[in-house]
Structures are given as C-alpha cells and as structure tokens.
Amino acid sequence: MGVTIHDVAARAGVSVATASRALSGQRGVRPENRSKVLAAADALAYQPNAVAAALRSRTTRSLGVVVPRIANPFFATLVEEVEQRLHAADRSLLLANSRYDPELERRQVGALLDRQVDALLMVPCHRVRSAEVLAEAAARVPVVQLDLHVDGPAASWVGVDNAAGISLVVEHLAALGTRRTAFVGAEPTDSAAQARLDGYRRAAPGGADDVLLGDFSKEWGQRAGTRLLDRAELPGAIVCGNDTIALGVLSALAERGVAVPDEVRVTGFDDIPYAALAQPPLTTVRQPQGAIAAEAVRLLTARWDGAEPVSQRTAIAPELVVRASA
Amino acid sequence: MGVTIHDVAARAGVSVATASRALSGQRGVRPENRSKVLAAADALAYQPNAVAAALRSRTTRSLGVVVPRIANPFFATLVEEVEQRLHAADRSLLLANSRYDPELERRQVGALLDRQVDALLMVPCHRVRSAEVLAEAAARVPVVQLDLHVDGPAASWVGVDNAAGISLVVEHLAALGTRRTAFVGAEPTDSAAQARLDGYRRAAPGGADDVLLGDFSKEWGQRAGTRLLDRAELPGAIVCGNDTIALGVLSALAERGVAVPDEVRVTGFDDIPYAALAQPPLTTVRQPQGAIAAEAVRLLTARWDGAEPVSQRTAIAPELVVRASA
DNA sequence: TTGAAAGCGCTAACAA
DNA sequence: TTGTTAGCGCTTTCAA
Numbered sequence: 001m002g003v004t005i006h007d008v009a010a011r012a013g014v015s016v017a018t019a020s021r022a023l024s025g026q027r028g029v030r031p032e033n034r035s036k037v038l039a040a041a042d043a044l045a046y047q048p049n050a051v052a053a054a055l056r057s058r059t060t061r062s063l064g065v066v067v068p069r070i071a072n073p074f075f076a077t078l079v080e081e082v083e084q085r086l087h088a089a090d091r092s093l094l095l096a097n098s099r100y101d102p103e104l105e106r107r108q109v110g111a112l113l114d115r116q117v118d119a120l121l122m123v124p125c126h127r128v129r130s131a132e133v134l135a136e137a138a139a140r141v142p143v144v145q146l147d148l149h150v151d152g153p154a155a156s157w158v159g160v161d162n163a164a165g166i167s168l169v170v171e172h173l174a175a176l177g178t179r180r181t182a183f184v185g186a187e188p189t190d191s192a193a194q195a196r197l198d199g200y201r202r203a204a205p206g207g208a209d210d211v212l213l214g215d216f217s218k219e220w221g222q223r224a225g226t227r228l229l230d231r232a233e234l235p236g237a238i239v240c241g242n243d244t245i246a247l248g249v250l251s252a253l254a255e256r257g258v259a260v261p262d263e264v265r266v267t268g269f270d271d272i273p274y275a276a277l278a279q280p281p282l283t284t285v286r287q288p289q290g291a292i293a294a295e296a297v298r299l300l301t302a303r304w305d306g307a308e309p310v311s312q313r314t315a316i317a318p319e320l321v322v323r324a325s326a
Numbered sequence: 327m328g329v330t331i332h333d334v335a336a337r338a339g340v341s342v343a344t345a346s347r348a349l350s351g352q353r354g355v356r357p358e359n360r361s362k363v364l365a366a367a368d369a370l371a372y373q374p375n376a377v378a379a380a381l382r383s384r385t386t387r388s389l390g391v392v393v394p395r396i397a398n399p400f401f402a403t404l405v406e407e408v409e410q411r412l413h414a415a416d417r418s419l420l421l422a423n424s425r426y427d428p429e430l431e432r433r434q435v436g437a438l439l440d441r442q443v444d445a446l447l448m449v450p451c452h453r454v455r456s457a458e459v460l461a462e463a464a465a466r467v468p469v470v471q472l473d474l475h476v477d478g479p480a481a482s483w484v485g486v487d488n489a490a491g492i493s494l495v496v497e498h499l500a501a502l503g504t505r506r507t508a509f510v511g512a513e514p515t516d517s518a519a520q521a522r523l524d525g526y527r528r529a530a531p532g533g534a535d536d537v538l539l540g541d542f543s544k545e546w547g548q549r550a551g552t553r554l555l556d557r558a559e560l561p562g563a564i565v566c567g568n569d570t571i572a573l574g575v576l577s578a579l580a581e582r583g584v585a586v587p588d589e590v591r592v593t594g595f596d597d598i599p600y601a602a603l604a605q606p607p608l609t610t611v612r613q614p615q616g617a618i619a620a621e622a623v624r625l626l627t628a629r630w631d632g633a634e635p636v637s638q639r640t641a642i643a644p645e646l647v648v649r650a651s652a
Numbered sequence: 653t654t655g656a657a658a659g660c661g662c663t664a665a666c667a668a
Numbered sequence: 669t670t671g672t673t674a675g676c677g678c679t680t681t682c683a684a
Contacts, residue, residue, distance in 0.1 A: 004677055004678085005677070005678065005679095006677080006678095014654080014655085015654065015655045015656075016655085016656095016677095016678080016679090017654070017655055017656080017657095017679080017680080018653085018654060018655075020678070020679060020680085021653095021654090021679090024679085028653060028654090029653070029654085030653060030654085033653085033654085047436075047439060047440055048440055048677090048678085049381075049440070049442060049676085049677055049678070050440045050441045050442065050678095051377055051380045051381050051386060051441070051442045051676085051677080051678090052381050052660090052676070052677035052678040052679085053677080053678050053679070054377045054660090054678090055375075055377045055378050055381050055660045055661070055662085055676085055677080055678070055679095056659075056660050056677080056678045056679045056680075057660085057678080057679055057680085058660070058679095060377060062420075062441070069406065070396065070402050070405055070406050070409070071399060071402045071403045071406045071599075072402075073397060073399050073402065076396050076397045076398075076399065076402040077397045079396055079421070080395065080396045080397045080423055083396070083421060083422065083423055084423065084425075087422070087423075087433075087434070087437075090437070092420050092422075092437060092438070092441055093420065093421050093422070094388075094418050094419065094420055094421075095405070095409060095419050095420075095421040096409065096413070096418075096419075097406055097409055097410065097413075099410075107413075108413070110373075111413075111416070111418060112418070113373060114373055114374055114375070114376045115376045115377070115388070115418055116375060116376065116377045218599070218602075218603055247600070247603045248603070250603075250605070251602075251603050251605070251607070254605050273397075273544075274573070274600040274603070276544075276577075277544055277573045277574070277576075277577050277600070277604075278603075278605070279576070279577070279580050279604070279605035281577070330661055330662085331661070331662065331663095332661085332662095340670080340671085341670065341671045341672075342661095342662080342663090342671090342672095343663080343664085343670070343671060343672080343673095344669085344670060344671075346662070346663060346664090347663090347669095347670090350663085354669060354670090355669070355670085356669060356670085359669085359670085374661090374662085375660085375661050375662070376662095377660085377661080377662090378660070378661035378662040378663085378676090379661080379662055379663070380662090380676090381660085381661080381662070381663095381676045381677070381678085382661080382662045382663045382664075382675080382676050383662080383663055383664085383676085384676070
C-alpha cells in the first residue's frame with residue numbers, strides 16, 4: 001500500500017510509461033528494461049491498483065453473475081465452474097442473488113453495471129419480468145443468459161435442452177413398461193419449468209393430464225407426493241421437474257412406507273450431488289454444468305476479443321443417469 | 327456510458343462538487359439544488375461510475391470472499407447470508423474459490439487485494455498453510471475468518487463452537503442409552519475437523535478410540551461406513567464429522583440393508599438442506615449460518631466505521647436437531 | 653523503443 | 669452553502 005508504478009519506474013530508472021508496458025507484458029520494451037522493471041516491482045513488493053487501471057483503460061476485468069439463489073447447489077456448481085474459468089483468465093467475479101425477485105434482480109444488475117463489470121452472466125429469475133432489465137443491461141455490456149432465459153431474443157443463452165431431457169426420462173420409463181405416469185413440476189414462471197412441462201406433455205404416453213404444478217422446492221415435492229398417495233391409485237412413475245422436488249417426493253413416500261421403485265418409480269432432473277445419495281439413489285437427468293459454463297465464458301471471451309454481438313441460443317444435450325429409483 | 331456527473335451538474339445548473347454532494351446524500355446542499363440535481367440525474371439516466379469514485383475516495387465498497395468450494399451448500403448458504411447483508415449496505419461481493427489449495431488461495435487473495443476490496447471474509451482452507459497469506463492480507467485490510475480459522479491469532483474469527491456441538495451429540499446418544507460409539511471424521515487439516523475430533527475425544531464415553539479419519543466427503547463416508555460394517559460388531563452409533571460424511575455412511579448402510587436407527591444410530595453436523603431429506607432424516611447439529619454471517623459483517627462494518635482492529639474469536643452456540651436417524 | 657503529458661470520472665480540500 | 673481545483677494511479681496517445 002503506497003508503492004505505485006512511479007516508485008517502480010524510478011527504481012528501475014525508466015519512465016512510468018515503460019514501467020506500465022513492461023508490467024502489462026506489452027511488446028515493444030527492451031528486454032533489459034523489462035527485467036529491470038520486473039526486478040524493481042519485485043523488490044518493492046509492488047501491488048498494482050486494479051481500480052486505477054480500470055478507470056483509465058475502461059475495462060475492469062470483472063464480470064457480474066446474477067443467480068436466483070447461490071445456496072441452490074445447481075447454481076453454486078455453475079458459478080464454481082464459471083469462477084474457475086474466469087480466474088484462469090485473470091478476471092474476477094462479482095456475485096449477486098436475485099432471490100427470485102425481479103425487482104431485486106433489477107437493483108442487483110444496476111449495482112453491477114455501476115461497478116463497470118465487463119459483462120454479465122445472468123440466470124433471469126422470471127420469463128417475462130426479467131426481460132426489461134436484461135435488455136437494458138445488454139445495451140451496455142455483453143450479456144449471456146445461463147440455464148434460464150427470458151421470452152424473446154434479448155440476449156444469448158446457454159443451457160440444457162430441457163425438453164430432450166424429459167424425453168429421455170419418459171422413454172426410459174416406457175422401456176421399463178411403466179403404464180401411467182404423473183408429473184410433479186413447477187409453475188412455468190421460468191423457462192426451464194416451461195420447457196420441462198412442455199417436454200413432458202409432448203413426450204408422455206396417453207393423456208399426460210396427470211400434472212401437478214408448484215415450485216422447485218422439496219416442500220412442494222413432499223406435498224405433491226402426499227397428494228398423489230391420497231388418491232385411489234398410485235401412478236407407475238412420478239416424473240419430477242427437478243431433483244429437489246424428487247427428494248421431497250421420496251421422503252413423502254418413505255414416510256408412508258411406499259417402496260421405490262417397486263410400487264412407484266421416481267425420477268428427478270439436474271443430478272445435484274445429493275441425488276446419488278438419496279435412498280434409493282435417484283434416476284435423473286444430468287446437466288453438463290461444466291460445458292454450460294465453458295460455453296458461456298467462451299461466448300463472452302469472444303465478445304471481449306471483438307466478436308460481433310450475435311444473440312444465439314445454445315442448448316446442450318443432457319444425459320440420463322439411471323440409478324435405483326427408476 | 328457517456329453521461330457523467332459533469333452533464334448532470336450542467337443540466338442542474340450547479341457545479342460538479344454540488345452535484346456530487348447531492349448524489350451521495352451529503353448534507354450541506356440546499357434542498358432546492360438537491361432536487362434539481364436528482365431530477366437532472368434522473369432525466370439523463372445518469373449511472374455513476376463506481377470505479378472513478380473508488381479511485382478517488384480510496385474505498386471500493388466491495389468485499390472479497392474466499393471459500394474452499396462454493397458448490398458446498400454449507401459455504402453457499404454462508405455466502406448467501408453475507409451477500410444479502412452486504413447488498414443491504416450497498417456493497418458488492420467478489421467471490422473466489424480456493425479449492426482447498428493454499429497456493430490458489432494465495433493467488434485469489436492477491437487478486438482481491440489488487441482490486442482494492444475494503445475487506446476480506448475468508449474460510450482459510452488450511453490450519454497452518456493459510457496463516458501466512460491471512461496475516462499478509464490482514465496487514466492491508468480488515469479480515470475476518472469464517473467457519474474455519476488458522477492456528478494463531480492472525481485475524482478475527484466467527485464460527486460455531488464445534489466441540490460444544492459434538493458434545494450435544496454425544497450427550498444425546500448417551501441419554502438414548504447408546505453404549506459404544508464410533509467417530510467418522512476428517513483429518514484435522516482445518517480447524518473444524520480438529521475441534522470436532524477433540525470434542526469427540528473429550529466427550530465420548532469410555533476409550534473413544536474408535537476413530538476413523540478421512541475427509542469431509544460422501545465418498546469417505548461410504549468407505550468408512552463399509553469398513554465399520556466389515557467388523558465383527560457394529561457400534562451403537564456412528565458420530566460423523568459432518569452431514570456429507572453422514573449421508574455417505576447412510577448410503578453404505580442402506581446398501582447392506584442395515585436399519586437406522588434400529589441397528590445403528592447415525593449423526594451428522596451442519597444441518598445442510600439435504601440432512602432433513604435423508605432416509606431416515608438425519609439427526610445433526612445446526613450451524614447458525616445467519617448468525618455467523620451477521621456477526622462477521624457486523625465486525626467488518628464496525629471496522630469501516632472506525633473501530634479498533636481487535637482480533638477476537640466468536641464461537642456461536644450450535645443447536646442439536648433431533649430427527650429419526652438417532 | 654522510450655518519455656512527456658493528458659486524462660479516465662469522480663471526490664475532497666480549500667477558498668469564497 | 670457553493671465552486672474551483674487538484675489529484676486518486678494508471679494507461680495511452682503522441683512525438684521524439
């Protein structure tokens with residue numbers, strides 16, 4: 001604290017301009033001077049002030065990430081993958097939670113833009129109500145939507161092919177000879193809930209009318225499970241909109257002593273770390289979070305490197321993970 | 327982008343100094359001028375440049391958070407609690423993962439300090455090897471250790487009283503009439519592993535010599551569970567160093583058809599969201615993450631408000647959560 | 653290849 | 669209460 005590039009330049013016997021060039025690895029510095037500068041920086045324990053560099057160069061080398069809830073292990077894993085790739089590119093990550101509140105999301109995006117982030121990675125919390133802030137942000141910096149997307153072509157999106165994932169599940173269940181299935185999902189306020197519901201309706205055998213919608217919580221899974229148990233006849237399988245719901249359903253079934261998969265099969269979606277630990281281990285659809293993060297970071301990096309701002313949707317194919325529950 | 331405080335000042339018919347004062351809510355601005363400035367800012371859709379403000383005021387209103395793995399739901403919940411309180415104070419959060427690598431942790435802390443964070447919240451990944459970087463950081467900005475701490479008094483710490491938590495478990499098991507217990511924990515490379523192990527050794531009835539140490543992973547829990555099953559006699563209870571281990575143990579027991587809690591009781595530590603969903607639901611020790619986050623942020627806020635840099639350790643009392651597994 | 657100098661947009665002395 | 673002015677520490681013209 002206190003030692004600036006001026007001190008480094010003075011000690012190295014060069015101008016601050018040369019010191020700056022040497023420190024940032026630009027070419028056009030005589031090797032001799034370069035090493036003198038680096039040695040001086042080292043000797044003085046010089047710590048560059050990234051804020052000053054950002055102000056002048058108009059780029060902060062930082063990126064804003066807005067997720068609904070970082071405590072959701074699915075988003076946490078995504079963020080971890082992004083952070084890893086960002087760190088490798090010497091960039092920092094500013095994290096914000098929207099808590100599924102579009103109003104809070106708007107304020108969070110505003111705060112991030114005030115901080116001059118170079119780009120925004122966002123899991124928009126609402127299909128419709130997140131569209132406006134997303135468009136405003138996209139007018140200022142490159143924006144990539146992650147996992148969820150708003151209606152309309154506001155910005156690029158990278159996620160999983162949700163409908164295809166549900167198809168994998170339904171086909172797997174059909175191959176096992178399951179007759180009647182029920183779907184426990186979430187109200188389609190976000191694009192994944194919508195796509196999974198649509199996917200189920202398209203892929204499910206017969207009427208596909210046995211659909212219960214709530215939210216992506218274990219509590220909803222428990223309630224929905226109980227509701228299904230109170231009916232005259234149990235379905236052959238319960239297809240859940242995500243793993244958290246499925247874990248709730250499993251716990252409701254266990255409480256009533258219903259055997260899975262013998263009496264009813266249960267499937268999830270996401271393959272969160274706890275899916276494999278459930279009793280019985282959960283058959284689910286794995287989201288390739290590493291691939292999603294890599295592609296999102298790749299898109300942004302391309303934009304930083306001067307690529308055209310094209311708005312594209314990249315749906316990565318998911319993978320069925322068969323375990324004991326179905 | 328483009329519209330600066332000069333534009334706002336010009337439109338409001340005042341100097342930039344007055345505009346700055348009005349916008350930052352300082353007193354000493356005539357109400358009439360204040361509203362003119364705010365109106366002008368509004369009309370021009372002025373977005374302050376936080377980088378410029380930070381350079382001049384020497385404070386970024388941002389805070390660095392370093393955790394071993396954000397994908398660990400325990401840390402994710404902690405970060406979420408911190409983020410919420412920070413956002414309320416109009417501060418931003420820079421997130422970094424150390425991936426349990428002291429070398430990476432050092433680089434991450436360096437990057438955060440280069441970015442002029444006003445403070446650091448850190449879960450040091452190693453009791454010994456994190457001490458140096460922690461001390462260096464603490465020499466530059468206020469630092470609070472979260473959950474884990476290094477040996478020695480490098481910086482303040484806020485966490486849970488781990489030994490007391492284990493005592494709660496052991497006493498609960500004793501009250502249930504459990505004779506012999508085993509402990510499945512982690513090698514004491516971090517302070518929590520150490521404190522929980524020490525706590526177990528002090529509190530456990532009799533010899534307390536049945537101790538298996540690995541790491542805080544479900545894989546280790548599964549291996550340790552299998553190892554215990556291969557013995558001649560099962561203990562009355564398996565006390566686990568955290569919930570993840572306990573979930574691994576439970577899945578190993580389920581695989582062999584051992585009934586919990588009838589044949590053996592199992593306990594965890596942390597009360598992660600999935601503890602309640604386990605089959606059977608896990609008896610565990612709840613960490614008051616909200617209280618930990620609140621206290622950590624309170625300590626830092628006090629420092630920002632000019633409090634003396636005192637290094638103190640705050641151990642918050644944990645709570646036993648009794649469920650079906652023990 | 654180098655250096656002098658001009659800011660980036662803002663806040664904080666200081667003076668009025 | 670207001671305005672003028674001088675930077676914060678760095679990068680980037682521009683000219684040499």
